Amino acid sequence: MALDKNGIAQRIAKEVKDGYYVNLGIGIPTLVANFVRDDIEVEFQSENGILGMGPFPFEGEEDADLINAGKQTITALPGASFFDSATSFGMIRGKHVDLTILGAMEVAENGDIANWKIPGKMVKGMGGAMDLVASAENIIVAMMHTNKAGKSKLLKKCSLPLTGVGCVTTIVTNLAVLNVTEEGFKLIERAPGVSVEEIEKATEGKLIVEGEIPEMKL
Amino acid sequence: MIRKTVNNVQEALEGVEDSMTFMLGGFGLCGIPENAISELVKRNIKDITCISNNAGVDDFGLGLLLKKNQIKKMVSSYVGENAEFERQMLSGELEVELTPQGTLAAKCLAAQQGFPAIYTPAGYGTEVSLNKETRKFEDKMYVLEEAYKADFAFVKAWKGDEAGNLIFKGTARNFNPNMCGAAKVTVVEVEELVPAGELDPNQIHIPGIFVQRIFQGKDYEKRIEQRTVRPKK
Numbered sequence: 001m002a003l004d005k006n007g008i009a010q011r012i013a014k015e016v017k018d019g020y021y022v023n024l025g026i027g028i029p030t031l032v033a034n035f036v037r038d039d040i041e042v043e044f045q046s047e048n049g050i051l052g053m054g055p056f057p058f059e060g061e062e063d064a065d066l067i068n069a070g071k072q073t074i075t076a077l078p079g080a081s082f083f084d085s086a087t088s089f090g091m092i093r094g095k096h097v098d099l100t101i102l103g104a105m106e107v108a109e110n111g112d113i114a115n116w117k118i119p120g121k122m123v124k125g126m127g128g129a130m131d132l133v134a135s136a137e138n139i140i141v142a143m144m145h146t147n148k149a150g151k152s153k154l155l156k157k158c159s160l161p162l163t164g165v166g167c168v169t170t171i172v173t174n175l176a177v178l179n180v181t182e183e184g185f186k187l188i189e190r191a192p193g194v195s196v197e198e199i200e201k202a203t204e205g206k207l208i209v210e211g212e213i214p215e216m217k218l
Numbered sequence: 219m220i221r222k223t224v225n226n227v228q229e230a231l232e233g234v235e236d237s238m239t240f241m242l243g244g245f246g247l248c249g250i251p252e253n254a255i256s257e258l259v260k261r262n263i264k265d266i267t268c269i270s271n272n273a274g275v276d277d278f279g280l281g282l283l284l285k286k287n288q289i290k291k292m293v294s295s296y297v298g299e300n301a302e303f304e305r306q307m308l309s310g311e312l313e314v315e316l317t318p319q320g321t322l323a324a325k326c327l328a329a330q331q332g333f334p335a336i337y338t339p340a341g342y343g344t345e346v347s348l349n350k351e352t353r354k355f356e357d358k359m360y361v362l363e364e365a366y367k368a369d370f371a372f373v374k375a376w377k378g379d380e381a382g383n384l385i386f387k388g389t390a391r392n393f394n395p396n397m398c399g400a401a402k403v404t405v406v407e408v409e410e411l412v413p414a415g416e417l418d419p420n421q422i423h424i425p426g427i428f429v430q431r432i433f434q435g436k437d438y439e440k441r442i443e444q445r446t447v448r449p450k451k
Contacts, residue, residue, distance in 0.1 A: 046389075047319065047320075048245040048246075048248070048389050048392055049245070049389045049391055049392050050388075050389055055448060056446045056447050056448045057447055057448070058447060058448060058449075058450045059447040059448070059449060059450055060447075060450075061447075062442060062445055062447060063388065064247075064248065064390075064440035064441065064442050065248060065249070065376075065387045065388035065389065065390040065440070066388040066389055067245070067246065067248050067389055067442075067443070067444070068389075069245075070444065071245075071246040071247075071248070071299075071443040071444045072444040072445075072446040073442060073444065073445055073446050073447065074446075076388075082386075082388055082389060082391055083391065084323070084386075084391050084392065084393070084394070084395040084396055084423075085245070085271070085319065085320070085322075085323035085392050085393045085396055086320075086323040086324060086326070086327040086395075086396045088320075088323075089319065089320025089323055089324065092320060093320060093338065093339070093340075123297075123304070123307065123308075123314075123316075124296060124297060124298035125294060125295050125296040125297050125298065125316045126295060126296070126316060126318055126319075126341075126346075127295050127296040127318075127319050128295065128318065128319040128320060129318075130318035130319075130320075130321075130340045130341045130344065130346065131318045131319060131320030131321065131338075131340040134318075134338075134339035134340045134341065134342060135339055135340070161344065161345050162343060162344045162345075163344060164342075164343070164344065165342065165343035165344070
């Protein structure tokens, strides 16, 4: 069965390693924090200016001066720090953040990503996404394999305006885990009960299937 | 001690005119210069160019200036929370320059620190880098982005002293320190203005040299955009 959003987040959480500084985007990526093993040390960065981001505050303890990049009220864990926007993006640009997890509308087989604009329809802006994808070396995209109309989001070439070029390394969808290689999307794992054929059908870009493809372990 | 205090927001905004370019601190509604925005609305300053990460919401923050059509151009990274903004942009009433968030911060910082421009990898190969100079450093491509030029920077800090030294709180810090000294005149409003000597010099985030005017702000609403909580056990 294909994964739901929490399932995708749960699978991605396995990529979060001890000692990592991690930037989580809005949407499915935010859910990843709920599934990270509690026997490892990880610090979450939010690009508006906090390292060591904690869970939502208890009711009545919200602080207007303490929010995440999604403008939600949050808390700061012991060891947290606050900083200005230039310093925050200095951490990102300077490759001090180990892992970036973000959503996408489209990913191309060469690692191009589009997630900020639908011309004529939706123009909200790129926020920090262009900075993140241009600098991070370890980028996981969390998304559904197809859009609401059933069309593949893993394409030969992005049709929407790009956020970054050739930058995505790993994609985790409701159907599969894939790596972006020089030859195309390499299938690494299948979601429980999902066949290679189903994944092939849902992937427009070049899919590389080598040998037996294992099922994800969540 | 060089004194930077002015009595109120009216004095702080002396010299503000139509068609000027303003930098405004804040991320979403967090750490925005509420008093300066109210005064700009009250004076009905027109044809403004605003450099600000976001554009407020329909009835608060920069949304108040948008509603009265006072803004000619917005320079921002994310404008998603404002329906009036979207309407004005799609109808062509409002000019919009969308800039990656880190680039926006870097262009403010460059202006503060005397760099005419910076190279950043953000936006390379996208429409953001169209008609901009690009250059390769060690096999990676970068885009040349010029420092901003602004007439006023409106900044919100938590505490400040008479010398203009500033301390920010939590994530209300965001773009505020980067905009200090990045415009011809930097105007700071604070929740708590204290006499010189009261703030520990070791704890100052921005030294007063980057500030021209500081005043005690009032009536802060500090609105929360997305109130998210967990139940008490």
